[in-house]
Each structure stands twice: as C-alpha cells, then as structure tokens.
Amino acid sequence: MNNSKFEYIRCHICEAVNYVDNKETKCRRCHEKIEHNLKFSYHKTLAFLITAIIFYFPANLYPILISKQFGKTTTNTIMEGIIHLWDSGSYPIALIILLASVFVPLLKFVLIIYLLISTKYNIHSSKLDKHKLFYITEAIGPWSMVDVFVVIILSVLIHFSEVKIYPGKGATAFGLMVFFTMISALSFDPRLINHQKGDTSNAKP
Amino acid sequence: MITEEELDNLIICKKCHTLHKKVPISHNKKAFCSKCDILLYQNCPNTIDKTLALVITAAISLFVAFKFTIVTIDIQGLEKSLTLYALFMVILEQHQYIVGIMFIFLIVIFPITIIFSMLLLLILMKLKKGAYMVQRLLILLAHIRPWSMVDIFFISLLVAMVKLFDYAYIELGVSFVALVFTLILDIIITKNISFYELWELHTKIYGWHE
Incomplete structure (x- = not known):
C-alpha cells in the first residue's frame, strides 16, 4: 500500500478517510482542498517555526510586566517573575509558569524541529511514535499563553491611580511567539510522516 | 479503485494515524484505537x-x-x-x-x-x-x-x-x-x-x- 501512489488520507477538516492519488483532490465529504504538494506544508511549518524562534528572544529578554507604584517603575521579565514567585514561597505557581512559559515553547521547538528533520532525512524511527509526538505538540501548544493572560488579568485588576500594572513589550512578543508556534504546528501535515521511506507501520487493519 | 462504502467503513486514528476498519458496535459502547487506546467512535442513541x-x-x-x-x-x-x-x-x-x-x-x-x-x-x-x-x-x-x-x-x-x-x-x-x-x-x-x-x-x- 505504501509504495503505490494511492494512499489513505484523513481529511484534516472532517476526518473522513479519503483514498487519493498524487493529483490535487478535494475531500469527498466536505469538499475542502487536500493539499497534494507536501513540500508546501514542510516549508510553511519551517517558516512559521523560524518566526516563532525569533520572537522567543524578545519574549524572554524584554519585560513582560511593568508595574508603576507611586511613580516608581519596576519591570519584570518572565524569568524574574518566576524567581520572584519562587522566593515568595508559591512554589506550585512558580512551577506552572516555568513549565508553561519556558519549557513548553522550547519543547515545541525541539519537537517540530525533530519532526521536520526526521521526515526530511528519513531517520529510521517508528512512525507511530512520530504521530504521537505530533499529537503532543498540538495538544501542549496553547498552554504557553498562560503567562500573557495572567499579565492581562493583572493589568485590568491592578489599575488604580497610584498603582498600575502594564503588559510590557515582552508580552506582545510572547503572544506572537505562541501564535506562530501554533500556526507552525497546524500547518505541519501528518502525511509528511507517512511519506517517509522504510518503516511500514501504517498497514491495513 | 476502492468504493465509497468501503471508505466509509474505514477510520484513521487522530493520534497515531493508524488505519482501522469500523466494526458495528452495540448501544453505549465505544471503540478504541488498537495502538494508542484513544477513542475512535461510539454508538450513543x-x-x-x-x-x-x-x-x-x-x-x-x-x-x-x-x-x-x-x-x-x-x-x-x-x-x-x-x-x-x-x-x-x-x-x-x-x-x-x-x-x-x-x-x-x-x-x-x-x-x-x-x-x-x-x-x-x-x-x-x-x-x-x-x-x-x-x-x-x-x-x-x-x-x-x-x-x-x-x-x-x-x-x-x-x-x-x-x-x-x-x-x-x-x-x-x-x-x-x-x-x-x-x-x-x-x-x-x-x-x-x-x-x-x-x-x-x-x-x-x-x-x-x-
């Protein structure tokens, strides 16, 4: 089944199983286009990933939170915020923020890079595992938004004449970074994994 | 070529992309993926x-x-x-x-x-x-x-x-x-x-x- 040019495809919109050849086709149920050129998906994923990585630096270097207290301005980057939380004793919250806003984006970058490289150079590993990795990548994506949302909620609540909190430049960069990693993951076509040579785990039931 | 009815009886797992053939199941029963145990479909009235x-x-x-x-x-x-x-x-x-x-x-x-x-x-x-x-x-x-x-x-x-x-x-x-x-x-x-x-x-x- 794998070496013929026909293959089973799960429509990304309606999840119907399609049996298509290399020509450009439409899904038989929802009539949405099924992209036949997988190179396009590959390059789109790569481009959005690079954009996201570029935004990762300002997101971590610029302050995400600016607070003004009686004329005195203090700024906090993500790491400073986490350290401050850790010092003040709220360990679980510090861990949640650390996981959500530092590790999850890094994990996503690593996973997408691994998926791209391994599909491009046919690294021999189980396709099943790669599909699972991709599933994880999609699932953890939005969770890095936590920090941005926290800053926005705080900026609405702490909004008095003497004490104010603003989202900084870092918040914008961070939001955009999450946005681009999500688009990157969404534009990755799982068929790239299937088209890999060698392993034939996608056998007929 | 494969017919539409045959295609309708196939389902691909959303997590591991394994191809499955659908089997009829009784009321309030669920079908799971054979590889990763994720829910495939269920029969609920x-x-x-x-x-x-x-x-x-x-x-x-x-x-x-x-x-x-x-x-x-x-x-x-x-x-x-x-x-x-x-x-x-x-x-x-x-x-x-x-x-x-x-x-x-x-x-x-x-x-x-x-x-x-x-x-x-x-x-x-x-x-x-x-x-x-x-x-x-x-x-x-x-x-x-x-x-x-x-x-x-x-x-x-x-x-x-x-x-x-x-x-x-x-x-x-x-x-x-x-x-x-x-x-x-x-x-x-x-x-x-x-x-x-x-x-x-x-x-x-x-x-x-x-």
Whole structure:
C-alpha cells in the first residue's frame, strides 16, 4: 500500500478517510482542498517555526510586566517573575509558569524541529511514535499563553491611580511567539510522516 | 479503485494515524484505537438531543460569564472588578493592541462563535434542514477550534489570583461560577460528541451531496 501512489488520507477538516492519488483532490465529504504538494506544508511549518524562534528572544529578554507604584517603575521579565514567585514561597505557581512559559515553547521547538528533520532525512524511527509526538505538540501548544493572560488579568485588576500594572513589550512578543508556534504546528501535515521511506507501520487493519 | 462504502467503513486514528476498519458496535459502547487506546467512535442513541441540551446550557453560562464580574479585588478599600468592559477599556487606554486583540479573539470571540455555531448546527440537524449551512458551520468549527482558550484563561485567572492573594482581598463574582460551569460543560460536550461523529451524523441526515 505504501509504495503505490494511492494512499489513505484523513481529511484534516472532517476526518473522513479519503483514498487519493498524487493529483490535487478535494475531500469527498466536505469538499475542502487536500493539499497534494507536501513540500508546501514542510516549508510553511519551517517558516512559521523560524518566526516563532525569533520572537522567543524578545519574549524572554524584554519585560513582560511593568508595574508603576507611586511613580516608581519596576519591570519584570518572565524569568524574574518566576524567581520572584519562587522566593515568595508559591512554589506550585512558580512551577506552572516555568513549565508553561519556558519549557513548553522550547519543547515545541525541539519537537517540530525533530519532526521536520526526521521526515526530511528519513531517520529510521517508528512512525507511530512520530504521530504521537505530533499529537503532543498540538495538544501542549496553547498552554504557553498562560503567562500573557495572567499579565492581562493583572493589568485590568491592578489599575488604580497610584498603582498600575502594564503588559510590557515582552508580552506582545510572547503572544506572537505562541501564535506562530501554533500556526507552525497546524500547518505541519501528518502525511509528511507517512511519506517517509522504510518503516511500514501504517498497514491495513 | 476502492468504493465509497468501503471508505466509509474505514477510520484513521487522530493520534497515531493508524488505519482501522469500523466494526458495528452495540448501544453505549465505544471503540478504541488498537495502538494508542484513544477513542475512535461510539454508538450513543440520540446524541443530537443530549448535546443540544448541553450546548444551550453552555451558551447561557458563557453569556453570564462575560456579562458580569469575574472577580473583584479589594486593596485597602480600593475596589476593582474584572469584567469584559473593564478589559476593553484597559486595552484601549494602554494601547496594547496586539495583545489585546489576541486576547479578545482567543477568549471572547472564538468561544462565542464555537458555542453559537454548535447551537445553530445542532438545531438545523434536528430540523433536518440547511445541509450546506451545516457543512459550512462544521468547516468553520474545524478551523477555529484549536484557537479557543477559555480553559487556559481559567488557569491564568487562578494564577493571577494566587499572585494577588497576599495584597488584596479577593471576592469571586457570579461570572467565576459561570466560567467554571462553562468549562465543565465544554468537557462534557467534547466527551459526548466528537467532531467525527458530527460529520457522520451530517452524512446520515443529509446524505452525500455535491
């Protein structure tokens, strides 16, 4: 089944199983286009990933939170915020923020890079595992938004004449970074994994 | 070539992309993927009615969640409430347009769109009318579903409240309860009916059409 040019495809919109050849086709149920050129998906994923990585630096270097207290301005980057939380004793919250806003984006970058490289150079590993990795990548994506949302909620609540909190430049960069990693993951076509040579785990039931 | 009926009896797991052949299952039974144990499909009678009831409740609680105050904080007599209106005002005042627009789309516009298109399409399915409309709504849902972040907003709210706990007296509003309710309903709805089943119902009700 794998070496013929026909293959089973799960429509990304309606999840119907399609049996298509290399020509450009439409899904038989929802009539949405099924992209036949997988190179396009590959390059789109790569481009959005690079954009996201570029935004990762300002997101971590610029302050995400600016607070003004009686004329005195203090700024906090993500790491400073986490350290401050850790010092003040709220360990679980510090861990949640650390996981959500530092590790999850890094994990996503690593996973997408691994998926791209391994599909491009046919690294021999189980396709099943790669599909699972991709599933994880999609699932953890939005969770890095936590920090941005926290800053926005705080900026609405702490909004008095003497004490104010603003989202900084870092918040914008961070939001955009999450946005681009999500688009990157969404534009990755799982068929790239299937088209890999060698392993034939996608056998007929 | 393979026929349409044969294709209809196939299903690809959304997690590991293993191809499965569907087998008929009895009422209230579920079929799981053989490789990764994720739910493939289930046989539940009158899913539309059940889901419709849940979606109506979710729509009401979402409305309440956005209409009233979520939390009110009190710092030495100074009070401030978190409402949608306050959010708009703060975004306009601080010129945080990129973050603000993202926030409003992810937290307000997309969840409302999802709930109301679900409501509309379920009603249309119940009446067995508007095949094309239902199809467009389902496609719309597929596109915006990854972008709804009410659950993440809720976690952020909890984190923000913990951060403020030392400085302020926090009072939970009506909307906070409504938000919890919306989230629970959302979990029940996604458990009750999957996207795949909605499309299956669509073909069952309207048939294949060009």
